Amino acid sequence: MRVQPYLTFEGRCEEALTFYQAALSAEILSMMRYKDSPLPEGTGARPPGSDEKIMHASLRIGDSVLMASDGRCSGAPEFKGVSLSLTLPDAAEASRIVTALSKEGAVLVPMTETFFAQGFGMVADRFGLIWLVLAAPVEGM
Secondary structure, three states, X not given: OOOOOEEEOOOOHHHHHHHHHHHHXXXXXXXXXXXXXXXXXXXXOOOOXXXXXXXXXXXXXXXXXXXXXXXXXXXXXXXXXXXXXXXXXOHHHHHHHHHHHOOOOEXXXXXXXXXXXXXXXXXXXXXXXXXXEEEEEOOOO
C-alpha cells in the first residue's frame, strides 16, 4: 500500500506546478485539463468556467510523486492540518530549498541545527502549504 498526497489548489494548480518545478526541480509527469474530460461542464465533476483549469496532475519531487488539481476552482486553497516534509542530504541544500519555497510565502522556522537533524526549517509557501525541511536527519527520525 502507498499513501500519496493529493493537493487541491482551487484554481492555482498550474501556478503551483510551475513554482514547484523551479523551487524543487519537480517534474510534471501528467496533466489533464477539465476541458479534456468527457463529462459536461456544470456537473459535479466539472465546475463552470473550468475548461483551462487542471483536473488532475502528478509531479515527481525527488523520489516521491504528488498529485494535484484545481479542485472546485474556488480561488482560495486551504491546507489546514496538512504539511509536507522534505529530507535533504545536507544543510546547504536544505537552506536553499527553504529560501526557494518561501518566495512570496513566509519562513516560519529559519534553518537551524537541531538535536534531530543537521538542519531544520519550516516554511509556508505562497499557496499556504507548509513544508518541513530537514537536512541529514538523525537515524530513526
